[in-house]
Amino acid sequence: IYKNIMEALYKIIFLFLLVVYTAIRMYYTKDYFKSKKTKARNKFMEKALTYLVAVGMILFPLIWIFSDFFVAFDINMPLVLRVVGVVISTFSLVFFAYVHKTLGKNWSPILEIREGHNLITSGPYKWIRHPMYTQVWLWAIAQFLIIANWIAGLSGIFTWTILYFLRIPQEEKMMEQQFGQKYVMYKKITGRILPRLKKIRK
Numbered sequence: 001i002y003k004n005i006m007e008a009l010y011k012i013i014f015l016f017l018l019v020v021y022t023a024i025r026m027y028y029t030k031d032y033f034k035s036k037k038t039k040a041r042n043k044f045m046e047k048a049l050t051y052l053v054a055v056g057m058i059l060f061p062l063i064w065i066f067s068d069f070f071v072a073f074d075i076n077m078p079l080v081l082r083v084v085g086v087v088i089s090t091f092s093l094v095f096f097a098y099v100h101k102t103l104g105k106n107w108s109p110i111l112e113i114r115e116g117h118n119l120i121t122s123g124p125y126k127w128i129r130h131p132m133y134t135q136v137w138l139w140a141i142a143q144f145l146i147i148a149n150w151i152a153g154l155s156g157i158f159t160w161t162i163l164y165f166l167r168i169p170q171e172e173k174m175m176e177q178q179f180g181q182k183y184v185m186y187k188k189i190t191g192r193i194l195p196r197l198k199k200i201r202k
């Protein structure tokens with residue numbers, strides 16, 4: 001019975017985290033849908049990949065929360081790792097809000113250039129080119145630790161890995177086309193999802 005109460009608690013916690021995640025996203029993207037976009041890259045594939053990630057990070061977790069469908073795939077995860085998952089995801093939500101705020105009106109769910117697009121190099125972007133993707137990695141790892149299920153837990157990491165590796169080269173190419181030398185220079189002084197360890201000599 002103790003175990004069942006704990007499982008229910010993890011489900012409530014993860015649902016709460018998902019709601020906060022969605023609230024932050026909605027708050028910072030209110031203006032996205034009515035805004036003009038001047039360019040899009042691989043639009044069809046980008047959309048498909050975004051839906052795929054939504055299945056892995058939202059739909060499967062929701063099925064895990066509201067049904068016993070995946071119960072045969074539960075992992076016996078130590079309590080401490082699940083707590084670590086909650087800590088990571090809480091931290092990642094704070095970071096998420098900070099990144100979203102910094103990226104402002106340049107955010108897109110797919111690869112697009114928006115009207116009046118600026119190259120952001122401040123805040124987390126001072127050290128990292130893709131802080132929002134850093135955040136998703138943290139979130140995906142936390143999803144696995146909290147949900148502790150081979151299907152609904154790993155589906156986040158699995159779908160995100162696919163989108164991440166297909167998108168990154170395309171995104172950097174698009175940014176380079178848009179911002180030219182400025183982005184080439186920016187690439188030299190920043191890391192992809194983690195800050196660069198060594199300073200480069202000018």
Ligand code: SAH
Pocket residue numbers: 099103106107108109110111112113114118119120121125129130131132133134171175
């Ligand atoms: N890859 C970034 C942004 C994710 S949102 C991150 O992880 O933080 C995806 C959109 O952000 C892309 O369509 C691209 O147009 C835009 N973008 C990516 N890097 C940017 C930057 N440094 N400044 C402004 N817009 C950027």
